[in-house]
Amino acid sequence: MTTPKYLSNTYLDELTVNITRVIEMDDSVAMYCDDTIFYPQGGGQPCDLGVIIIDGSEHRVHHVESTKEGIAHILEAHPSLLTCAKKQCIQRIDIQRRLLNAKSHTAGHLISHILEELDSNLFPAKGHHYPSDSYIEMIETERTNDSYSVDLINDKIDALVESNPIDILAVDLDLAQVKSLRPLLSKLIPQNTQIRVIAIDGFKPVPCGGTHVRCTSELKGLRITRIKRKKDRLKVNYSIN
Template identity: 30%
Template sequence: MDSHPTKLDYYADMWRLRSESTIVSFLKGDDGRSALVLDSTIFHPQGGGQPADTGFIAVGDQELKFVVEDVRLRDGIVYHYGYVETLAGDGAVESETGKEVRLHVDESRRKLNSRLHSAGHLLDICMKNVGLGLEPGKGYHFPDGPFVEYKGVIPPSEISNKQKELETEANALISKGGEVAVALLPYDEAVEECGGSLPDYIPKESTPRIVKLGTNPGCPCGGTHVHNLSEIISMKVSQIRTKKGVTKVSYTVG
């Protein structure tokens, strides 16, 4: 298979749900699933705490489509996992290498994933705004129980008040609104855009992708987000739990 990295079209345009590409290969993964590899994609692969997009890929002019159930990124290559669905012919995709395809991302799933992801990043901003200088760690932005973990603790006597403060601050920012922007920046510019520092895992020779929510400092992120903070609609901080030096903040969106 061609090892040329897949061009990540969603990196530049997080809100694009339709695009065209060409087939690089059709294969069976190590787990036996069928996988379609393209030269570019608008499908977001699972990663960074965000679930994968789903949808379908229409092949050529035939009554044939590849239903995308899962998407993963490995060594620069995006694998679209799913199955062939056809109304005509034998449904063979193997012979279609180099064929033009049309990509269709499921809109409702992408929008929900983006709202949850943006809400998680908004929570980071709210933590600072209410006087909690805890460093964000793991984020889980799936619909079945989204949360963000922070390094450090909140005293038990303050948890209830801080939970209310976080929710009030989040909804105030959502009501105010603010455009969400994304850019690939030279390292030094990215540092400045993010308030003076970047995580240690980002190489200094890299060009980080920085997402900014409104006028707040940006942060490195590879996922998709809403156009405007108002699209989150509302946010509820459902629980705060502290264990072994880590504070877990669970939330939902309206």
């Protein structure tokens, strides 16, 4: 099975591929290709948008999702699209949207790592990395701290973004390694032989299928805006330009 290009290269904004299938859907069509740079909505991250160019004509992609058949690119219906299977096309994403989404996703991971470092009783539970409403949730296995300082966390962010930026890598680990590193998360991920994890240098890797930037230096403008506790969960809102 082909590994989608968005997993290996966040910055690739154009790709020539082959159309494998087109399915009619009311006023839209679902187009499948043998590869894609379009990220499908999911994992707390919005999908990519852009265009698919066929025989010189642009067709706008207004949604992308994962289905049983693969990654579906949803386009407005047009008669010419129903006969384009097996043709070549050019995929082109909105790279500014992609990079903002990638920054927001990486930012959520970095904040999660900082909180884990501050309190070993916290571990990541949920991430909502939409730039307009970004937050992460941490579960507390044991209550040891009644207050977390927004200013302290922002200072630590500044150190890792401005003063001492660090690299971010996507690597594949086997399931046993992931279970050893993240036992509380291991049941929530696909039980595949190989698991993709995001490794921010110096922190414990986290299983993730999203897009990410290469270095924390790209997270300039990241700020924690609010920390709220609800029972055994800590919700941390953040923003990034």
